[in-house]
Amino acid sequence: MNGRERVLAALAGEPVDRTPTCTPTSVATVELMDLVDAPFPAANRDAELMARLAATSYTELGFDTIMPVFSIIQDSSALGCEIQWEGKDNWPTAKMTRPIWAEPEDVTIPSDFLTHPDTKCVLDAISILKREYGDEVAIVGKTMGPWTQAYHCFGVEKFLLLSYDDPDKTRQILDRLKTATVDFGRAQIEAGADALTLPDHATGDLVSAKYYDKYLTDLHREFANELEVPLILHICGKTTEFMDYISQTGFAAFHYDSKNNPKESMEIVHGRLALVGNINNPTTLYSQGPEEVAAEVTANLEAGVPLIGPECAIPLQTPIDNLRAIPETVKAWHREHGSN
Amino acid sequence: MADLKDIANETIRDEITEFVEREDEQEKMIDLFAAVTPQMQNIAAALIEGENDEVDELTKAALGDGIEATEVMDDGLIAGMAIVGIKFRDNIIFVPEVLACARAMKAGMTHIEPILSESGIEAVGKVVMGTVKGDLHDIGKNLCTMMLRGAGFEVIDLGVDTSPDDFIDGLEENDAPLLGMSALLTTTMPNMGRTIEAIIDAGMRDDVQVMVGGAPVTQEFADDMGADGYGKDAIDCVELAKQLLSELRGEEAAGA
Ligand code: B12
Ligand SMILES: [Zn+2]
Numbered sequence: 001m002n003g004r005e006r007v008l009a010a011l012a013g014e015p016v017d018r019t020p021t022c023t024p025t026s027v028a029t030v031e032l033m034d035l036v037d038a039p040f041p042a043a044n045r046d047a048e049l050m051a052r053l054a055a056t057s058y059t060e061l062g063f064d065t066i067m068p069v070f071s072i073i074q075d076s077s078a079l080g081c082e083i084q085w086e087g088k089d090n091w092p093t094a095k096m097t098r099p100i101w102a103e104p105e106d107v108t109i110p111s112d113f114l115t116h117p118d119t120k121c122v123l124d125a126i127s128i129l130k131r132e133y134g135d136e137v138a139i140v141g142k143t144m145g146p147w148t149q150a151y152h153c154f155g156v157e158k159f160l161l162l163s164y165d166d167p168d169k170t171r172q173i174l175d176r177l178k179t180a181t182v183d184f185g186r187a188q189i190e191a192g193a194d195a196l197t198l199p200d201h202a203t204g205d206l207v208s209a210k211y212y213d214k215y216l217t218d219l220h221r222e223f224a225n226e227l228e229v230p231l232i233l234h235i236c237g238k239t240t241e242f243m244d245y246i247s248q249t250g251f252a253a254f255h256y257d258s259k260n261n262p263k264e265s266m267e268i269v270h271g272r273l274a275l276v277g278n279i280n281n282p283t284t285l286y287s288q289g290p291e292e293v294a295a296e297v298t299a300n301l302e303a304g305v306p307l308i309g310p311e312c313a314i315p316l317q318t319p320i321d322n323l324r325a326i327p328e329t330v331k332a333w334h335r336e337h338g339s340n
Numbered sequence: 341m342a343d344l345k346d347i348a349n350e351t352i353r354d355e356i357t358e359f360v361e362r363e364d365e366q367e368k369m370i371d372l373f374a375a376v377t378p379q380m381q382n383i384a385a386a387l388i389e390g391e392n393d394e395v396d397e398l399t400k401a402a403l404g405d406g407i408e409a410t411e412v413m414d415d416g417l418i419a420g421m422a423i424v425g426i427k428f429r430d431n432i433i434f435v436p437e438v439l440a441c442a443r444a445m446k447a448g449m450t451h452i453e454p455i456l457s458e459s460g461i462e463a464v465g466k467v468v469m470g471t472v473k474g475d476l477h478d479i480g481k482n483l484c485t486m487m488l489r490g491a492g493f494e495v496i497d498l499g500v501d502t503s504p505d506d507f508i509d510g511l512e513e514n515d516a517p518l519l520g521m522s523a524l525l526t527t528t529m530p531n532m533g534r535t536i537e538a539i540i541d542a543g544m545r546d547d548v549q550v551m552v553g554g555a556p557v558t559q560e561f562a563d564d565m566g567a568d569g570y571g572k573d574a575i576d577c578v579e580l581a582k583q584l585l586s587e588l589r590g591e592e593a594a595g596a
Contacts, residue, residue, distance in 0.1 A: 084501070090474045090527050097500065156479060157439055164390070164436040205555075206435045206479070282556040286526050315526035 003064030004194060007138035010306045011195060011230035011252040011274055018334040021063045021327045022276050022307040024140060024197040024232045024255040026070040029323070030089055030316050032056045040316075041085040044071055044092055045117065047124030054129060058137045060320065062327035063309070066133055068125040069142035070313070072199060075184050076144070076152040078116035079109070089316055094152040101153045104172035109179050114187050122184075123191045130192025140232070141193030143185040145200025145223075146177035147216060153177075160206070163215065174219055185227045195230040197255065198223060204237030204259065213245045224250030232276060236312045240265060247272035257311045258284075258296070262303035276307040279326060286315040290325035297329040341367065342374030349373075349381035355388055355423050359432050369423065376415035379407070383416030383448065388423050390440030392447040399448040409455040413492070417448045421490040425575045428483070435479060442486045449489070463494035465585045466516040470498035470507060472531035477524035480554060480574075484520065487574040488581060504531070504538035511539075511548055517588055518581055523554040532557075533565035549584035553577060 001009070006020040033039040038053040054068035073094045077083045081094040101107055113119060122141070129139050150159045150173055163170045185196050200220070202212050212235075224231055230252030235242065238259040246254050247269045254273055256265055258280035265275055279285055279296045300308050308330055314323070347353050352373050360366045373381055379402055386394040395417075402412050424441045427433045467488055471481050478500045485495045496514050498506055502521075511519060519539075523529045532552050539545050551569040552562050553576075562570035569584055571577040 084476070086474060090525070093476045096476065157482070160436040161439045161443065164440050208434050211434070211436070282526050317527065 002135070003058070003137040004135065007064050007307065008194060008230070011232075013271065013274060013306075016306075019301060019305075019330050020065075020138075020307050021330055022065045022138075022140075022232075022309040023057050023063050023067050024065075024234055024253075024276055024309065025067070025142075025199070026091075026313040027057045027061065027063070027067075027310065027323060028053055028070045028316065029314065029318050029320065031320050032060060033088060035060065039088040040070070040090070041087065041092060044074070044085065045121055047121045047128060050121060050125040051128040051132075054125065055133060058133060061323045063137075064327075065138045065140050065309075066129050067140040067142060067197065068129060069122055069197075072144055072148060073152065074118045074122050075113075075180060076149060077118040078113050078184075079149065079153060079180060081152050083118075091313070091316070096152060096155045099153060099155040099158060102158075104169050104176060107153070107173055107176035109183070113180065114183060119184060119187070123187055126188055126191040126193050134192055134194075138194045139192055140195045140197055141185070141188030141191075142197040142199070143181050143188060143227075145181055145198050145216075146174040146219065147200045147202045149177045149180060150174065151201065163207075163211070167214070170215060174215060178219065178222065181223060182226050185223075189227065189229050193229060195232060195252070196227060197232045197234050198251075199234040201235065202242075203235055204239045204242065204257070206237070209239075209241035209245065212242045217245045217249060220246070220249040220251065234312070240268065243268040253307065255309075255311075262300045262305050266303050266305060274306040276309055277305065278311045279309065281311055281314050281318075285310055285318050285322050288322070290321055290328075293322050293325040294329040297326055298333060301330065301333050342371045344370055346370075346374035347381065348378040349385050351385035351388065352381050352423075355385075355427075359427050359430070360423065361430060365426060369426075372419055372422070376419060379405075380412070380415035380419070383412065384420030384423070387417060387420035387441055387444045387448070390437060390444055392440070392444040395444040396447040396451075399451045403451055403455070409452045409459075410461065412448070413452050413456075417445055417452075418490050418492070421445060421487065425487055429573050429575060435483075438483060442483075445486065445490060464492040465518060465581065466494045466496065466514055467518040467520055467581055468496045468498060468507065468510040468514060468516045469520040469522070470502035470510070471500040471522045471524075472528050472535065473501060473503045474531060475523050475525050475528035476500045477522070477554070480524065481520075481522035483574045484522070484553065484571075484577040487578050488520075491578045491582075493578075493581060504535040507535050508538060508542050508544070511544065517548060518585060519548050519550045520577065520581070521550070521552050523552070523557060526556050529554075529556060529561065530565075532567065536566050549588050551577070551580050551584060 001017045038049040043049040043053040057063045076094045085092045232253040233251045234255040236257045240260045256277040258278045383398045549568045552567045553571045559570045569580045571580045
């Protein structure tokens with residue numbers, strides 16, 4: 001099996017020759033930027049540089065996927081949010097202190113949403129990657145969910161308060177934002193994406209599992225129906241209590257955080273979807289060494305987690321050797337345990 | 341020691357028995373609420389339930405009845421916030437609910453603040469708070485700010501993406517003895533250390549106590565970069581602020 005076949009099989013719950021390594025969120029680092037001369041912020045705005053930096057997850061690190069969207073704001077920018085692009089050593093963000101919308105009626109998807117430079121850049125990068133690596137590795141796209149978009153467009157605190165005060169308005173907003181998620185997702189599929197990450201930050205540290213169910217289970221089910229490639233939901237934080245709901249959405253996979261125990265999480269999802277993760281970023285990948293990384297990879301393999309990778313966008317100063325330790329450990333583990 | 345039945349308000353009694361799990365904290369809360377009037381308990385209960393209109397009315401009414409502004413603030417609003425802080429720390433409520441309680445707190449404080457500033461009652465202390473350069477995460481910092489205000493501190497909130505120079509300006513302009521920095525990104529954590537260096541270069545280090553926090557920050561990291569204290573949550577932040585302030589005042593007294 002090659003990387004692409006392996007990833008798609010694992011996402012479909014089918015047998016694999018070895019556990020695939022997967023990067024649903026960014027693995028870009030400053031070191032990798034230097035290595036291929038594709039630094040931030042240019043690599044977030046220029047398709048050729050974006051593709052070049054993204055490809056390093058395969059060419060330099062040895063993962064089975066390439067995912068070119070390093071931030072969570074490309075689509076927000078096309079919706080009209082003001083973006084702080086930052087420098088080489090930080091991610092870009094939407095200026096949430098200056099919300100662009102206040103009421104559900106304000107939500108309109110601009111007619112140039114898919115031709116805007118910051119969405120088009122992603123589409124072009126995916127085309128390049130598909131052409132150059134599409135036969136060997138899985139090309140994963142990324143389209144943001146409506147909950148995250150609402151943070152960016154309405155302001156986080158304003159939106160969270162609205163969700164407390166007025167469930168109807170909240171649902172209207174999410175419903176109107178849905179189109180952006182679907183349209184950008186479809187355009188990426190057309191450009192060559194084999195799968196899509198769908199981050200939606202109803203994070204465990206911010207809202208309860210009941211909240212997820214109240215606002216997002218049904219909506220996420222719609223995405224699973226409307227986007228015809230495997231979808232990887234990304235929600236950071238402690239989400240153990242969300243997992244039963246998430247397993248009912250029809251998503252192919254859930255990208256889970258290190259705050260959740262691999263074994264316990266596997267028991268909850270119970271074969272209804274694949275888990276991807278959950279190597280800790282700030283402590284392990286960023287500040288420890290390959291040995292500690294290997295220990296977490298092994299814990300995931302032993303728990304039967306079907307795709308292995310970091311828990312979320314890795315810190316930009318993460319040492320390359322720690323990242324390489326993920327695919328290396330997976331391969332070594334399978335050599336030791338014999339593959340099927 | 342007080343007893344649960346010394347508390348008149350049913351909501352408060354339920355909140356304490358259902359949600360305050362640690363025994364020492366439960367005792368502390370019972371003592372706290374048993375000692376305040378039913379009218380103050382009602383304000384606290386409305387705050388815990390996030391009812392800002394009710395807090396607004398009850399506060400106005402209490403002040404109208406001639407109750408001291410400080411009593412309404414301490415025994416009503418701040419007491420209510422103590423339970424909110426515990427529930428948030430223990431994952432019983434989450435950010436939307438806390439934001440609603442903060443809004444209720446604000447509704448009450450709008451009536452209290454003008455009276456306090458008129459009567460010249462001094463804040464417990466002044467704190468400059470901000471999220472460091474390059475970092476736009478502010479939910480945690482805002483909760484800390486709110487709890488500090490709830491505990492009687494005057495907080496100058498510099499917002500997000502705050503450069504070392506902005507921090508220094510904020511400290512100087514307000515003559516504040518305490519600085520609180522928040523960072524949620526490993527990429528921006530070093531900016532805490534850079535700010536501390538800038539404070540040293542500005543010759544202000546002896547006059548300012550620095551506390552730091554945010555999910556990726558640890559005690560070890562705080563020590564390494566020369567901060568005076570680290571707090572893991574908003575309750576901690578308030579305790580730390582009090583402690584650092586008394587250390588500073590102690591030193592002043594000793595030096596004088
Ligand atoms: C909400 C959130 C966002 C929101 C921010 C909204 C806002 N206005 O704050 C959005 C979606 C916009 C966002 C954007 C990004 N985020 Co973000 N985000 C989070 C998330 C999910 C929760 C943070 C939070 O608010 N927690 C709740 C609050 C209450 O907790 P807290 O902040 O820790 O604060 C408490 C304590 O720490 C303490 N405290 C806080 N400050 C202080 C200060 C003092 C003095 C003291 C004493 C105590 C104290 O008290 C608080 C109350 O108890 C975390 C994941 C997580 N689980 O932490 C990721 C996370 C912080 N984000 C992350 C990333 C990567 C990003 C992005 C780069 C994403 C991207 N790829 O584009 C951008 C960067 C933006 C930027 N430049 O700042 C990573 C950081 C990785 C790393 N370690 O470097 C995290 C950890 C996710 C992960 N698992 O990897 N994010
Ligand atoms: Zn994440």
